[in-house]
Amino acid sequence: LATVLVKGVGKGVLGDEKEINLDYRNGKYYMIDDSRNGVKIKTYDASDVPEIDFISKYFLPGDIMYDKDDVLDEEIYKSAVDAHKYAGYVYDYYKNNFGRNSIDDKGMDIISSVHYGNNLSNAFWNGEQMVYGDGDGKTSAPLTGALDIVGHEMTHGVTAYEAGLEYQGQSGALNESFSDVFGTLIEFEYQPEKADYLCGEDVWTPNIKGDALRDLQDPGSDKAYSKQPSYMKDYVNTTDDHGGVHINSGIPNKAAYLVINSIGPKKTGQIYYRALTTYLTNKSNFYDARLALLQSAEDIYGKDSKEYRAVENAFDSVGIK
Ligand code: ASN
Ligand code: ZN
Ligand code: CA
Known part of the structure; x- marks a missing residue:
């Protein structure tokens, strides 16, 4: 059966129009983007998927989304x-900056399921794919409306295939931090006119201006x-949230902010990607991250470089030394 890559137009969560790639087959326009040398980006409807836990692996991804025409402008x-x-x-972002071919660097398809759960103001990587709630319209709008959130969730996938940072304590907080950092770096790359150091600002509390999930x-x-x-x-010692992974990520996040502010998003991305893929492992702690990032900065820019010193100063400032 013939399938044809076609351009369609769609309206995003914030009402903005954009071009999207679709797959035309047998009178229907499927949300499959097959424009990246064999890596398919597929988008599914999880409305009918039971919300069991943050995994729901037996039931996801749900149903591939399609329309009868190439204008996807309904709610x-x-x-x-x-x-x-x-x-x-x-x-x-990962391909152009680092030559990475998809989440696993082996060209796996990229699956997203939307409309998961009931008014769920959350999103996650479930070990295989991205899953997004719609929010309740008050706490948040549908979470895909924020590029930094999509970048965050997909980066959990990259981390799982690379350093593997265990989701507990300091390694878990690093896992969270790398997701926030790359989410932000991706925002700087594709939305430079409105990029910031906030996470999730585009969808968080639609009725309140200027706030966000994290900063x-x-x-x-x-x-x-x-x-x-x-x-x-x-540093918060707690057993909640896998040892406070979404709390203590603030410390390496602050260090990353200082690095970006000093040498810019491009060089920061190179250093952080090399650390994530070359030096960090499943049990790495905050001090290991300092060493991994310093070694990466040295590898790429040299030991006496301003890039090396930017990492050193940042980690000194937050007390990881
Ligand atoms: N939104 C959260 C995250 O990606 C979901 C979770 O706790 N894993 O970190
Ligand atoms: Zn996360
Ligand atoms: Ca942001």
């Missing part, structure tokens, strides 16, 4: 259009829903 398509478009940006620049900020420590002396 149900909004979160799908952004999941589809932004998954492409994230693929392109890399000032992790304890009033703007951030999740108040996080910025310094090692404020």
